Amino acid sequence: xxxxxxxxxxxxxxxxxxxxxxxxxxxxxxxxxxxxxxxxxxxxxxxxxxxxxxxxxxxxxxxxxxxxxxxxxxxxxxxxxxxxxxxxxxxxxxxxxxxxxxxxxxxxxxxxxxxxxxxxxxxxxxxxxxxxxxxxxxxxxxxxxxxxxxxxxxxxxxxxxxxxxxxxxxxxxxxxxxxxxxxxxxxxxxxxxxxxxxxxxxxxxxxxxxxxxxxxxxxxxx
Numbered sequence: 001x002x003x004x005x006x007x008x009x010x011x012x013x014x015x016x017x018x019x020x021x022x023x024x025x026x027x028x029x030x031x032x033x034x035x036x037x038x039x040x041x042x043x044x045x046x047x048x049x050x051x052x053x054x055x056x057x058x059x060x061x062x063x064x065x066x067x068x069x070x071x072x073x074x075x076x077x078x079x080x081x082x083x084x085x086x087x088x089x090x091x092x093x094x095x096x097x098x099x100x101x102x103x104x105x106x107x108x109x110x111x112x113x114x115x116x117x118x119x120x121x122x123x124x125x126x127x128x129x130x131x132x133x134x135x136x137x138x139x140x141x142x143x144x145x146x147x148x149x150x151x152x153x154x155x156x157x158x159x160x161x162x163x164x165x166x167x168x169x170x171x172x173x174x175x176x177x178x179x180x181x182x183x184x185x186x187x188x189x190x191x192x193x194x195x196x197x198x199x200x201x202x203x204x205x206x207x208x209x210x211x212x213x214x215x216x217x218x219x220x221x222x
Contacts, residue, residue, distance in 0.1 A: 002220055030087055041073045078117075140171055
């Protein structure tokens with residue numbers, strides 16, 4: 001069984017990968033594209049809401065397009081998440097850093113990615129309802145399911161099962177590293193939240209960076 005690197009080494013390697021010039025440009029292009037698309041769709045939804053006004057309930061004609069505009073926004077959000085995972089895998093593995101190819105590949109996997117994410121979320125939520133500790137256990141067991149789905153194109157059941165098998169005999173080392181990764185994430189998010197205007201945008205651009213340590217750990221376990 002391969003010895004896992006320390007949390008500090010994973011974060012150091014993630015920093016080097018993310019800020020390598022070609023990778024940074026690739027991640028920024030992807031984030032800017034989705035940011036522009038999300039802003040455009042949000043403006044459209046805002047215009048509809050403003051047009052409906054406080055009498056929206058009394059004007060059914062406004063409700064349908066308002067709800068309909070929220071669906072594409074949700075689809076874009078799922079697509080962006082899948083594309084971020086795909087981008088991280090490509091950057092770490094040294095594969096083609098083509099934004100168009102990344103988007104097309106992520107689009108094909110977005111539905112199954114969403115189902116895996118939903119299944120994992122529901123299982124974890126059930127675990128937390130059952131006195132928190134089961135939720136933590138399930139969180140560790142199924143933590144790699146999204147990377148598995150994106151990298152291997154597996155089904156929901158197979159993605160969850162493969163993730164569970166990777167964590168056997170490594171629960172505490174994995175949980176310890178996750179705790180450090182999440183602490184770094186929370187600290188950076190707290191700092192960015194206090195930066196006026198650009199803080200939320202900065203958090204979006206840093207999204208891939210937060211995922212890289214988890215993927216490096218997944219590769220070592222694989």
